Amino acid sequence: MxxxxxxxxxxxxxxxxxxxxxxxxSSGGAQxxxxxxxxxxxxxxxxxxxxxxxxxxxxxxxxxxxxxxxxxxxxxxxxxxxxxxPDTRVTFxxxxxxxxxxxxxxxxxxxxxxQAGFQVSQRVDFRFSDAAGGSLADGIDSFVLTDSAGRDVELSGGSAHWLETNRLIFSPDGLKSRRLTYHIREVVVDGRRIEPVSASGFSPTEESWEVSLPVGLGSNGEDRGQGGEGSGGAGESASMNVLGLVLVAGLLLMAIAVGLPANRRVLKRFLPSATPRESISRLRATSRESISRLRATSRESTSRLRATCEPILAKVAARPRLTTAIVRGRFVRRPPRQVSELVRVRLKDGRTIEGWTDHEVEKDHVAVRLAQIDRVRDQSGRSVGSTPRDAFVLQSQIATLEVLVTSAEGPIVTREEENEEARVIDLRAEDARRE
Known part of the structure; x- marks a missing residue:
């Protein structure tokens, strides 16, 4: 209701x-x-x-x-x-x-x-718990959040924090607000980085967020279940590490002793005693062989590239070009869809609007609809930003109306097709440089 x-x-x-x-x-004498x-x-x-x-x-x-x-x-x-x-912050x-x-x-x-756009922040109480359900509020050093827009937010401590609930987006239709969700990427507990059990998203419109971590921590920061065996386990682990290092060092010494004769043979093979002239000749022969291989590979790549580009070039060549117009010395580009006329509308409040219509203005006696607005000037002739209501102008608001250009009918090449054509031309230029 x-x-x-x-x-x-x-x-x-x-x-x-x-x-x-x-x-x-109303008239001047009316109310x-x-x-x-x-x-x-x-x-x-x-x-x-x-x-x-x-x-x-x-x-x-x-x-x-x-x-x-x-x-x-x-x-x-x-x-x-x-x-x-009280739990919501609103910032213009x-x-x-x-x-x-x-x-x-x-x-x-x-x-x-x-339209007035605002950034809204919500106070959220984070509640961290271990695998047994115990609170970890005192052990949280920091944690990292990632929002739905891909931004990382690092927060300190496990208490309450302020989170942004929305993201403003500016579009031709005006302002839009997109709601943000978050998920916890990692948590630092007593110096250890831990990933949470659940990575499900969270909306900051809720007042609290329950986070469970796959650890069991006591008040002293040690893992639960170890008890007094913690120090003994640490000493045994250190002894195993020392023994492992000794074994690795022995294996390395054995490999060096066994491999010395083979190493000498390899050195004699690749570094024989030779005069400087012989060394230069060998180097030139190796360079010529490498250059020949590189040229063969380049020719093969060029042939493949040409075979790929030829169909695209044929397709682009069959398309018509974008239509343009020059209005009083100014280059005007057709908008990316079919329109009828480029008009200049002077309003009774002193502003001037130039843009493309999607209809013939002389046949429409109610209003002028602008499919694309090119320029808006205020009473002093300065360029100002357009508003959504400038796209629909009533006849009662118009002082004068001037038709600048009437466009020709026919298909229009899109921006994607222009980019494709430019890419193919660049490839052909690169092909010509290689040849």
């Missing part, structure tokens, strides 16, 4: 915001309408505080925080209190458009949507 209520509330907030954005602006500003926390966090100028608001159970402003303009948006739980990382400062300036002219 809680999940249904949360989803219903979230849908209602988004619906109200979109309807407010679609309502046309000004409220403009919604929505902030989504990534991951979804409850109770994270935000402020727009002096108006404070916080996120709900779905991570959405909503506030309204009375008129268009520039507003100071900042992240406020992020303490959501970045906004969805890449800005890393928690306080920023936002231009509001219609419905405004922002």
């Amino acid at each position: 809680t999940i249904v209520t949360s989803l219903t509330r979230r849908f209602a907030l988004v619906l109200v915001a979109v309807l407010a954005a679609l309502v046309p602006a 000004e309408r409220a403009i919604p500003v929505m902030v989504q926390t990534v991951p979804a966090l409850t109770g994270v505080g935000f402020s727009v100028d002096d108006d404070d608001f916080s996120s709900d159970a779905t991570g959405l925080a909503l506030v309204t402003v009375q008129q268009p303009g520039g507003y100071q948006v900042s992240v406020g209190d992020s303490q959501v739980d 990382v970045r906004w969805g458009d890449g800005i890393e400062e928690p306080e920023r300036r936002v231009s509001v002219s219609s419905f405004t949507y922002l």
Whole structure:
């Protein structure tokens, strides 16, 4: 029931915001309408505080925080209190458009949507036990964890520690949060490195982690079951080591004594008494033989490489090339999928957006959809980052619309095919150098 209520509330907030954005602006004499500003926390966090100028608001159970402003303009948006739980740390990382400062300036002219990314850490109590179930809290020197992203984390002692629960990922669609899991790679107990019995993953959203080690340790750090025989066993082991060293030394001396005549014969064979001229002649003959073998091997490798590359070259030569365009002296590359037109859209708020559409804008009187955004400029003409809402521009937001290029139909070579062609060309150049 809680999940249904949360989803219903979230849908209602988004619906109200979109309807407010679609309502046309009122005339100068009419009463000004409220403009919604929505902030989504990534991951979804409850109770994270935000402020727009002096108006404070916080996120709900779905991570959405909503506030309204009375008129268009520039507003100071900042992240406020992020303490959501005593055992949870929440640290602001970045906004969805890449800005890393928690306080920023936002231009509001219609419905405004922002993403705020956070790094969440959870307090985890580690409980280490031996094979008999006894606690090893006092004997743990350190241990190494490996998270699901492949990073190693080394911690000291066996008490509670803070672990990161998520990893933020920046994508063209905005911020995404990926949950992290951990497994213990090794534990150092009283100076000994030990691998745990179970290597199953652990999520730091839980409050404690039970770890069993395949050892039996007493209070003095000795293995259980040895008792007073520990010192006697150590002395016997040392005696066996000394005896082994004596045997190895004797065998080495015997091998040297037996092998001396054979060693002399080998030395005479490879180092005969000869004049310097004879030695140089032998060296030249050996070098010529090695070079001949190397050339034969190189020719064979070149033939195999050529046989492998010829089918690839034929396949690449049969493909069409990427189409490009030059727009007012600027080289513009076709995006990696079929599009129709390159347009420049000037918005009523002063910003300018250039990008490729996936439809003919003259036939669409509702909105302009941009499949790829090449450039965004603010009111002063500076290049700024794009936001997800720049890809869908309503006609009510457009001041002027200019079609720069209409692309030709036909297949497009992908980036992978270009890389394959470049690799084959490099192989042919290497083949030519060898010949």
